[in-house]
Amino acid sequence: MINLRQETIQLKTFTLELASRLFRPHTQHWNMIIIGTLRMIRTCLVMVILSSLFVGGILVVVFQHHISFFRADSILGAFASSALLREVGPLLVGFLLSGQCGAYVASEIATMKATDQLDTLSSLGLSDMDLVIVPRFVSIFMATTFSLMLSLAGGIVGAYLVAASLYDMSIYFFFSKFQWLIQWSSLWSGFYKCFAFGSAIAFISCYTSYTAEKSVQGVSTAVQKTAIRNMMALIILDTFTTHTFRGLMFVLKYFGVLS
Amino acid sequence: MTGRWRFSRLLLEQLYLHGIRGLWVVLLAAIFTGQVIIAEYAYHIRYIMHELTFVPPFATSMILTQFGPLLACMLMVSLSGAAIASETGLMRSTEQWDALKLEHISLWSFYIWPRIVACTCICIALTLLNMAGQIVSFVAISPWELGLSWAKVIDTLFDMCSLSDLIQGLCKGAFFGFSYSSIAIFIGAQPGHSSADVGKRSTQAVVLGIFAIIVEDFLLSYIFIHLFN
Numbered sequence: 001m002i003n004l005r006q007e008t009i010q011l012k013t014f015t016l017e018l019a020s021r022l023f024r025p026h027t028q029h030w031n032m033i034i035i036g037t038l039r040m041i042r043t044c045l046v047m048v049i050l051s052s053l054f055v056g057g058i059l060v061v062v063f064q065h066h067i068s069f070f071r072a073d074s075i076l077g078a079f080a081s082s083a084l085l086r087e088v089g090p091l092l093v094g095f096l097l098s099g100q101c102g103a104y105v106a107s108e109i110a111t112m113k114a115t116d117q118l119d120t121l122s123s124l125g126l127s128d129m130d131l132v133i134v135p136r137f138v139s140i141f142m143a144t145t146f147s148l149m150l151s152l153a154g155g156i157v158g159a160y161l162v163a164a165s166l167y168d169m170s171i172y173f174f175f176s177k178f179q180w181l182i183q184w185s186s187l188w189s190g191f192y193k194c195f196a197f198g199s200a201i202a203f204i205s206c207y208t209s210y211t212a213e214k215s216v217q218g219v220s221t222a223v224q225k226t227a228i229r230n231m232m233a234l235i236i237l238d239t240f241t242t243h244t245f246r247g248l249m250f251v252l253k254y255f256g257v258l259s
Numbered sequence: 260m261t262g263r264w265r266f267s268r269l270l271l272e273q274l275y276l277h278g279i280r281g282l283w284v285v286l287l288a289a290i291f292t293g294q295v296i297i298a299e300y301a302y303h304i305r306y307i308m309h310e311l312t313f314v315p316p317f318a319t320s321m322i323l324t325q326f327g328p329l330l331a332c333m334l335m336v337s338l339s340g341a342a343i344a345s346e347t348g349l350m351r352s353t354e355q356w357d358a359l360k361l362e363h364i365s366l367w368s369f370y371i372w373p374r375i376v377a378c379t380c381i382c383i384a385l386t387l388l389n390m391a392g393q394i395v396s397f398v399a400i401s402p403w404e405l406g407l408s409w410a411k412v413i414d415t416l417f418d419m420c421s422l423s424d425l426i427q428g429l430c431k432g433a434f435f436g437f438s439y440s441s442i443a444i445f446i447g448a449q450p451g452h453s454s455a456d457v458g459k460r461s462t463q464a465v466v467l468g469i470f471a472i473i474v475e476d477f478l479l480s481y482i483f484i485h486l487f488n
Contacts, residue, residue, distance in 0.1 A: 051470055054477045061480045062325055065488065066317060069419070075307060087299045092473065095333050099465035103341070107458025166481070181306060216457055220345030223461040227337035232284065235330075239291040242298050 010211050018206070021127075021134050029135050036139030037146075044100040044147055048093060052151035055092050056158030059084055064167060077163060077174035078181035084155040085186045090193040091238055093151035094201070097144045098230030102205035105136050106226035109209035110219040137206045145198035152190050185258075189245050196241050200233045266368055273377030277339040278384065284338060285331050285385045289392025292330055296322065297397035297404050311405045315412045316419035318397055323424040324431075324483070327390035329476055332382050332435035336468035339381070340443040343374055344464030347447025348457045356448075375440045382436025383429050390428060423487040431479050438475060439468035 059080040067076055109132065112118050118128040163169040205226050212222035252258045300318045305311060350356055350370075359366055394416070397404075401412045443464040 047466060047470060051473045054473045058325070058473070058477045058480055061477065061484060062321070065484050066320065066419075070308075072307070079303060079307070082303060083299065086302070087295065092329075092333075095337075096466060096469045096473070099337065099462060099469055103458075103462040103465055107462055111458055181303075216349070219458040220341075220349070220461055223458050223465075224337070224341040224345065227341050227461075227465045228284065228334070231334055231337050232288065235288045235291050239295050242295050246298070 011207065014207050014210060017129055018133065018137065018203075021129055022137070029130070032131075032135040033138045033142075036135055037142045040101050040104075040139055040143035041146060043104065044097060044143070045150075047096060047100055048147045048151050049154050051096050052089065052093055052154030053158030053161065055089060055151075056080065056084055056155035056160075057162035059088060059155075060159045060162045061166070064163075073167075073169075074173065075177045075181065076167075077159065077169070078177035080159045080163075081156050081178065082182050082186050084159065085152055085182065085190040087193075087238075087242075089152050089155045090148050090190060090197055091234060093148055093155075094144075094193075094197040094234045095231055097147055097197075098201050098234060099227055101140050101144050101147075102201045102230045103223045103227045105140055106205045106209035106212075107219060107223045109133070109136065109206065110212040110222035113209070113212055114214050114216060114219050116214075133206050133210060137202050140202035140205055141198045144201050145194050148194035148197060149191065152194070185245075185249055189241075192245055193238065193241050196237050197234055200237055201230050204229045204233055262368060266373060269369065269373035270377055273373050274380060277335070277342075277377060278381045281331075281335050281338050281381060281385050282388070284334055285389050286392050288330060288334055289389045290396045292326060293322075293393035293396025294400055294404075296326060296393060297401060301404055311407060312411070312415055314405055315398070315401065315407075315415050316417065319394060319416050320419045320424055322390055322393045322397075323420055323428045324480070325428075325476070326393060327428045328382075328386045328431035328435060329472065331385040331389035332432060332439065332472055333469055335378070335382055335385060335436070336439045336472065337465050339378060340439045340464045340468040341461040343378075343440060343443040344447040345457050345461045347444050348449075348460040351448055351450070352457070371444055374444060375437060378440035379433050379436040382432040386428055386432030390425075423483075427479075427483045427487065430483070431476065434475055434479060435472045438471045439464075442467050442471060 060076065063080050063083070064073075064076055067073060067079065109118075112132065118132065121128045121131060160169075160171065160174050163174050164171070208226045208229060209222045212218045212225075249258065296318050297314065300314045300321070301311060304314050304317065347370075356366060356370075359369060398409065398412055398416070401407055402409060405412070446460050446464045446467065449460065
């Protein structure tokens with residue numbers, strides 16, 4: 001009970017402090033943010049591309065089996081790509097990124113805490129929040145959102161490669177039903193999820209590592225906590241974003257903004 | 260204590276440690292993912308076939324062969340994969356492994372196999388739990404989501420599934436559990452002594468574990484579909 005109370009207070013303090021500093025002009029930190037973002041993208045790029053290719057491949061293999069019951073092979077490409085854009089792509093690659101970017105930064109910040117580097121900044125009159133947390137928060141957010149969006153494209157390429165190599169599908173046949181099944185809303189739904197997952201991974205990674213214990217054990221605990229909290233957050237957010245996006249589409253259609 | 264008894268005790272310890280941890284996490288995740296699966300399937304089937312009675316059997320088949328093992332084991336990677344990697348790393352850096360070797364205690368039977376066997380068994384059990392949780396979750400909301408009665412949904416639930424789908428899912432769970440625990444121990448056992456190394460090892464174990472699961476899922480899906488159909 002005491003832990004829950006302490007955790008709530010810590011969470012509230014951290015959120016307010018982060019929010020207050022996030023929207024202040026930190027022109028001197030832009031170079032740190034850009035370098036951090038590029039470094040993170042470079043770290044996870046290969047894994048993201050490879051895993052998104054395989055995720056696209058999984059969907060094609062499984063949907064081909066399902067669609068073959070109805071002899072509707074022409075919709076395979078559009079069906080797999082739509083599922084990838086709307087749901088599976090952001091979720092599965094988000095899991096990978098929660099480990100790659102989230103736990104990576106968590107271990108970095110928790111190590112800085114364990115080796116008293118954050119205290120040294122405070123003793124020099126510098127703000128650890130401004131110099132360490134805010135730049136990393138923005139970097140993870142930008143890197144994960146970009147990587148997730150990239151994974152959507154990678155997934156479609158992977159789906160096509162598997163469809164072409166395993167089921168002899170031509171590029172025209174694969175993309176023939178795209179316009180019919182994939183609407184702009186599917187793409188926006190995917191982007192909305194990328195944005196939400198990026199924010200969640202950035203926040204949880206920074207919060208968990210910033211509140212970690214100052215010890216070697218604390219570093220490993222912070223990494224484990226970050227990984228599992230990120231995954232649970234992605235699963236809960238996935239449900240939340242699916243329902244909120246559907247609600248938003250309903251409202252837009254109701255008011256005649258969308259046909 | 261004989262070797263077999265000691266192994267059984269260590270195995271039970273690991274089963275309890277990692278299994279209890281994963282139980283509630285997987286169950287909670289199953290409740291949420293079940294709802295998303297039905298919502299997304301309803302969107303696509305409504306568009307393609309204009310007939311929502313196909314949604315429950317399609318979704319059940321997908322859960323048994325794909326989402327059941329995949330999500331349960333990915334969650335276990337971050338729960339027990341990271342823990343095993345950091346535990347192994349700490350044991351290695353504090354020279355506990357060397358002490359065991361000096362005492363002529365086999366690392367394989369004392370440390371490595373109990374963890375790998377426990378993770379494999381836990382993944383099979385949690386895959387089953389995740390499948391059940393997801394199916395219950397989507398059946399519970401289907402009257403609102405699909406406009407079908409519970410009786411109708413339950414009646415059509417297993418129309419497109421067979422026992423082979425369940426076996427496929429459980430086999431995948433076993434493969435995933437074996438691979439992520441082996442990767443976690445291998446990465447944890449790499450040399451390195453600082454606190455930064457422990458964090459890096461846990462991160463690497465999570466990332467490579469998830470990547471291995473995605474690649475294995477692709478290969479196993481292809482093999483099983485051709486094997487069972």
